[in-house]
Amino acid sequence: MMSKRKWMGLATCAMSLLIVGCGGAGTNPTLPNLYRGGWTGSWASPSLNEASTITLTVLADGSFTGTMGRSGGQSGNFSGVINSQGRLTGAAGFPASGNYIIGGTVTLTNGTLTGSFAISYLGQQYLGTFSAAVGSGA
Numbered sequence: 001m002m003s004k005r006k007w008m009g010l011a012t013c014a015m016s017l018l019i020v021g022c023g024g025a026g027t028n029p030t031l032p033n034l035y036r037g038g039w040t041g042s043w044a045s046p047s048l049n050e051a052s053t054i055t056l057t058v059l060a061d062g063s064f065t066g067t068m069g070r071s072g073g074q075s076g077n078f079s080g081v082i083n084s085q086g087r088l089t090g091a092a093g094f095p096a097s098g099n100y101i102i103g104g105t106v107t108l109t110n111g112t113l114t115g116s117f118a119i120s121y122l123g124q125q126y127l128g129t130f131s132a133a134v135g136s137g138a
Contacts, residue, residue, distance in 0.1 A: 033062040041132025048126035
């Protein structure tokens with residue numbers, strides 16, 4: 001039979017392991033991204049002379065995938081991340097004409113996701129905007 005002293009020692013050790021094992025998420029917990037969901041809308045860049053459709057699905061961690069259209073019926077895959085402060089970074093690939101590298105900001109107001117961004121394309125930078133409503137996304 002186990003002595004009371006040994007039993008108390010084992011109980012203390014077990015409680016210590018339980019407390020350490022349930023330490024929580026630390027100081028930087030991962031919060032669900034406020035922009036998560038499916039979005040469908042349009043984008044435009046007057047300086048690039050382009051405007052078309054955009055769809056994206058934002059996951060809880062802020063990563064997204066979708067499509068971005070271009071004039072002439074081109075469509076490319078669009079992916080990246082929107083952080084919890086609304087900073088967007090991503091890329092859209094168009095097989096016939098190359099890639100857009102995109103960086104900007106987004107806001108969510110009354111169920112509409114809007115953003116302004118800069119597109120780097122063929123060594124030049126162009127400004128653009130987009131607006132999307134809750135939709136099916138990508």
